[in-house]
Amino acid sequence: MNSIETNLPHFSEGAGERLLLHACCAPCSSAIVEWLLNNGYCPTIFYYNPNIYPREEYEIRKEESKRHAESLGIRWIDGDYDHEGWLNGVCGLENQPERGLRCEQCFTLRLTVAARKAQELGIELFATTLASSRWKSLEQIERAGHAAEQAVPGTRFWAKNWRKGGLQERRNQLLKEYGFYNQQYCGCEFSMRNVKTDKQ
Helix, strand or coil, X not given: CCCEEECCCCCCCCCCEEEEEECCCHHHHHHHHHHHHHCCEEEEEEECCCCCCCHHHHHHHHHHHHHHHHHHCCCEEECXXXXXXXXXXXXXXXXXXXXXXXXXXXXXXXXXXXXXXXXXXXXXXXXXXXXXXXXXXXXXXHHHHHHHHHHCCCCEECCCCCCCCCHHHHHHHHHHHHCCCCCXXXXXXXXXXXXXXXXX
């Protein structure tokens, strides 16, 4: 998989336990990254979200994630945007509701790629910011993460609940401080459809 990497000069590989953080967006990443840095971890942000539709939405979220990482001087990697490949991966699950089988398959696909990236970088521990969203099932994310670690030898998924410890409140503060773009749907065209239905 080809990827674009931002590795800033003042990033230090020895500044704590290394961790690959799969990031879905800057707002969800912000408080988590802050917590990691304050608790002895050295995160590498991996932005891999081929589920996001349309491409313009993907680019906006990607640039916000990159801007956040650059502001902190931490390593940031952009995974491939292969929406067609993602659609093939969830084929047959298009009409599933939110928190249904499609979402769990989506998590598994993305976290397996994140685990492969961690393995490639020689990083054992990986986690995801998906677990910070109250709209997603923690159980599904945990199952997906463990499926990913089993598929990729030498990796270990950290199923931490990022909704506790005041992180949700801190997320909202940082969203305002950074002026992050705050999306109104999960990412794929199917979640967009559900948001439109809710508004009606």
